[in-house]
Amino acid sequence: MPDAPQPAPAPPKKSAGRDLSAAIGVGVGLGVVILASLFVVKAVFVGVIAVAVVVGLWELTSRLRERKEIKAPLVPLALGGAAMVIAGYVRGAEGAWVAMALTALAVLVWRMTEPPEGYLKDVTAGVFAAFYVPFLATFVALMLTADDGPWRVLTFLLLTVVSDTGAYAVGWRFGTHKLAPRISPGKTREGLLGAVSFAMVAGALCMQFLIDGGAWWQGLLLGLAVAVSATLGDLGESMIKRDLGIKDMGTLLPGHGGIMDRLDSLLPTAPVVWLLMVAFVGSS
Template sequence: MPVQESPVAQPDQQPRKPRGGRNLPAAIGVGVGLGAVVAASLFVVKAVFLVVVAAAVAVGVWELTSRLSERKSIHVSLPPLLIGSVGMVVTGYFAGAKWAAAILALTGLALMVARMSTPPENYLRDITAGVFTAFYVPFLATFVALMLSADDGAWRILLFLIVTICSDTGAYAVGYKFGRNKLAPTISPGKTREGLAGGIGLSMIAGALLMQYVIEDGRWWQGLILGGCAAVTATLGDLAESMIKRDLGIKDMGTLLPGHGGIMDRLDSLLPTAPVVWVLLTAFVGG
C-alpha cells in the first residue's frame, strides 16, 4: 500500500508590518498636514512660525513632565517651566542667544523656588529633572528661533527641516532594504549601520543642493558638511529619546499625532540638530 505523504506546511504569507507598528496612512496624513502648517507659517508671516515653535515646545514639555510623573513619580512644577520655555523661544528670536541663556538660568531658579512649597523629599531629583527638561526641549528649540531671526530665516529653517527629514528617510529606506548590522541593538533594535550610512548620504546630498541654490553665499561643499553633521546629530537625538523612553518603560511620549505618537516623538531628531545647523550656518554664511 503506497504511503501517502503529508503535505508540507507552508509558512504563512503575512504582509510585512510597518516598522514600530505604526499606522502608515495616518502617519503620512499627519506628516503632510504638519508640512503644510510649517510651509504656510514660514513663508506667509515668519512670526507665525515662531508661534508654532512655541506651541510645540509647550506641548513637548507637558508630555515629558507628564511621563516623568506617571512612570517615575518625578514631579516638576509646570507653570514656571512653561513660562520659561515660551520665554526662551521668544527671547531668542527677538534678543539673541545670550538672553535666551539668561531665561534658562532664571527658569532653573524659578523651579528651585517653586519646589520649596512641597516637602523636601526628592527635592534634588525633581529639580534636576526640571532643569534637564528646560534645557532639552525649549533651550535647544531656541536655536530654531535664532535661525528664523536671520533675514533669510525661512530658507534656513527649510534647510534645517529638510536635511533632518532626509536623514530619517534615508536611514529608514536603506535600513529597511539593506540593513543587516545593528547600530545600537540595546537602545533601538530597528536601527542599522547601513541605515545610518543611507541617512548621512541623503542628508549630505540635500544639504549640498540647498546650500548651493537656496542659501545666499552658500557653497555645495558646505552643504555636504552640514548635511553629514545633521544626520549624525539627528540619529543621536533619536537614540537619546529612545533611551529616555526605555528608562520610562513606554513606547511613545504621547498620542497627540496619529501614526507618530506625541510631539516629542517628532522633535527627538530635530532638537539636537538645531544648534548644530545654526552654528554651521553662522560660520559659513554669517548670522
C-alpha cells in the first residue's frame, strides 16, 4: 500500500525578534516618566534628557572600546554632554554651540594624558560622539523653551514613535521589497510608506490640535520629514552596529536593547522638528 501523502509544512510565522511583552512594558514605563516630567516641571525633563545622553554616551564609548579598541574619553563627553543640554535650555542655540566647542576641546586635552598611539582615532570618535548624542539631543531642550514647549516635545516624540510603529506594522504585514538590505535587512520599502503615511496623519492632527498657531497642512509636511529623518537615523545606527558587529548597543532596556537603540530615530529627528516648528509657528 503506497504511503499516504504528507501534509505540506506550515510556513514559518513572522516574528518580531524581541520579547514584545517586555518591550511594551518598558515602553509604557518610559512613556509615564517622560510625560510626568514633561508636563510637571520643564527643568525635570531637561534632567531626563541629560541622563539619557550620559547613558547613551556610556553605551557608545563602551562598544567602541570593546569592538574597535577606540578609547573615546567618557568623562569629558559625559560632563560636556550634560552641560550641552542644559546650556541649550538656558542660553539657546548659541549656548549649545559654545558647549559643543568646549566639549570637543576637552576631549582633545583629556586624551593627551595617555600615550599618543591611537590619538587621532580616539579624539575623532570622541568629537563624533559629542555631536551624535548630546548635540542633537540639545534640540529637544530648545523645543522645550517655547511657551508651548511641552506640546512641541510631545509632538516630536509622538511622530517619531508613530513613524517607527507604522514602518514596523506595514513592513511586517506587507513588506517584500528590501529598503537597504546591506544595512538593515528587516526594513522594506512598504514599511517606509507605512512610516510616511502614519506620520503624516499624526502630524496633521498634532499641528492642528496641539500646537499654538499650527495648521494641518504643516503637520503633513512635518510628518513626512519625521518619517524620512527617523528612517535615516535608524539606518545610521544600524550601519554603526554592523561595523561594530553587534545587534544592540546595550541591554539596559529589556525588549529594546540599550538607550542608544531607542535614541537612534529620535536624535536626527530632533533638529528637523525644531527647525520646522520655528519655520511654521516661530520659536517662542
